[in-house]
Amino acid sequence: MKLSTRARYGLKALIDLGLHCETEAVSIQSIAGRQNISDSYLEQLMAKLKKAGLVESTRGAGGGYRLGRPAEEISVGDVLRVLEGSLEAAQCSGMEDESTCENHDICVTKYVWKRINDSITQAVDTMMLDQLIEESRKKQKEKSLEKDLALLYSGLRLQPKNIYELMNETGFKYEELTGMLLKLQLMGLVEQPSENYYSKA
Numbered sequence: 001m002k003l004s005t006r007a008r009y010g011l012k013a014l015i016d017l018g019l020h021c022e023t024e025a026v027s028i029q030s031i032a033g034r035q036n037i038s039d040s041y042l043e044q045l046m047a048k049l050k051k052a053g054l055v056e057s058t059r060g061a062g063g064g065y066r067l068g069r070p071a072e073e074i075s076v077g078d079v080l081r082v083l084e085g086s087l088e089a090a091q092c093s094g095m096e097d098e099s100t101c102e103n104h105d106i107c108v109t110k111y112v113w114k115r116i117n118d119s120i121t122q123a124v125d126t127m128m129l130d131q132l133i134e135e136s137r138k139k140q141k142e143k144s145l146e147k148d149l150a151l152l153y154s155g156l157r158l159q160p161k162n163i164y165e166l167m168n169e170t171g172f173k174y175e176e177l178t179g180m181l182l183k184l185q186l187m188g189l190v191e192q193p194s195e196n197y198y199s200k201a
Helices: 005-020 028-035 039-051 076-084 109-126 129-156 163-170 174-186
Strands: 055-058 064-067
Touching: 005 028, 005 039, 005 064, 005 076, 005 129, 028 039, 028 064, 039 055, 039 076, 076 109, 076 129, 129 163, 129 174, 163 174
Parallel strands: none
Antiparallel strands: 055 064
């Protein structure tokens, strides 16, 4: 079984929606921009998901999409079946009705196909959207931290005399810098600054 772009983009869009719809409805354009999906294609996917009750939409100013039910109640299998249809890797008439299979009394491959299909079903039906949303949120925080540390290091290379010069170089607030510097000290990546480093003098 090979999933199409419908499934891949649709699942990405729902994760994105789950990340951003907590306080307001989310527009097609904003999701499409973040996930690099065309607006028109995403509209088609959202129409299918809306028909299945996985998302809901509102019109007018401030309109857009929200999840149709709590993320912890939406499985990956729910999404994939809406967008792909059957998830069976192999179809064998003998698994449903042995009388339709000429060799049902000697053929054992149906047990192979059933086990494969059952494994796929178990995997996608036990992965919930809220788990993917939380994992995505962690990844975004890690990426943001990496950018912040890179910016902090670039500022430190200029050897600022005090934290206020470092604030000017990096754009971080005082509280943000003291927190990050403390973390770097605990990790052994920077030395502990002198007390004068935190004053303007």
